[in-house]
Amino acid sequence: MRDDIKSDPSTPKAMDDRSLAYPHGVLLKRCEEAWMHYRPNDLVIGRALDCHGHYSPGEIRLFRSIVDRGDTVVEAGAGIGSLTIPLANSVGQSGTAYAFEPNSDSFDLLCRNLEANEVHNVIADHRALGATCEIRIIEVKDVSRPNNFGDTSLRLNGSGQTVALMTIDSLHLNRCDFVKADVQGMERDILLGAAETLSRFRPILYLENDQRELSRPLLATLEALGYDSYGTYREFANSFQPT
Template identity: 30%
Template sequence: MISFIFNCIKKFYHRITMPNNDIITEFKGMKILIRNPSKSQIGKSIYKYGYWEQETTNEVLNKVKKKMCILDVGADIGYYTLLFSKLVGTHGSVYSFEPIPEAKEYLDVNIILNKVKNVKTFDYALFDQEGFSYIEDPFGKSRLNENPDINNYKSIKVHTKKFDALNISNRIDLIKIDVEGSEMNVLNGMAETIKIHHPIILLELHCELIKDNSHLPEDVIKYLNNENYTINPVDQQTINYESGNITIICT
């Protein structure tokens, strides 16, 4: 009994005291290396509460089933990749795409930490054309931009590919997309896959950043409607383009 109380106090102490460095913590029974919780919003949430984006996490827990094949487009440190990996089980698979080298390092470490065998990672960005582009402000907005603002932001050059051009023959059951304004470009690059498999799509719509890629948030909704998707907001009551980013689930 004393040991149980001590462990509870220890866990509570760790939740209220914030480390000032990268740290390995736990969520959903898995280990995850997070960025400094004192500086990273994602790191802080996972460290304090054991999750990131509660509504989206709940949607994942409800929708993902054993044996599914999932794409994680914009995987960052691998929070959702790890969650997908656990939920689909040994007979499922996850393809995880993260073009920012620093984030990809966290992703790969987290896969090793959990001895994950059903995830394959890729270090390029999914887009609507094969070639190269730049990720502007990789530690901030992290948006793809062929003509980056080099005077105000650091940029890194990354390889881009169309998903439809990849040699992946699996049936795709669910696609999670978080690409900081390149949503329409990613969807256009996997249009054939979407038509064939009609996967569940979990997408964060960046209503302002998408305009930098010559699209509007309405373009994404129109495209998904044309593909016969039922669209529901995850983190708000209605789809309001003026409220900033919107996460939608499309079935």
């Protein structure tokens, strides 16, 4: 076994009882940005961390160029924290990062990674962000089988796990400097639920826009909110892909 890998999902400093609560091969590895707990059978983030020790370094460089010390950032779809921790490092102890992740398994790993790296300026929230405050259903994937565990969507009904939906406006933030949303087509909903916050603070927005049928409504909403839209090159998103 490589020196940078531990098969037991404990923190790098000490083990605790929760280290036995992660089945199906969670690994702990010292990656470029942080210690990371991840599932190597995750076909995107986990595989990138396992093969290369980093995930989407182009996006991390972009965030560092626009996020400053003392900023308040909101991240919708934090996953296991592979971009949350770099954002937290960028805002520093004088800043705050709000990390929302409704997927239970991902949220568990997110909290584990924050603890492992002694990150204290992140408020992790096991809810989803959207246009209204309500209850939705999130699909539950079998973590024992290879899959893209970050690609989970919310729906109004059907089988799955219930999750609470809330709005950014309901946070009543004292400041907001940056909003990142990667939420499988719900980016426009998040904007609609943040209209007051966006009007008051005018944060920089970084939104996934990869669904053709949803792209035009998303861009129209941004324009109505007074925002100009710019696209990033695909290498920002694809730079993590293993070869």
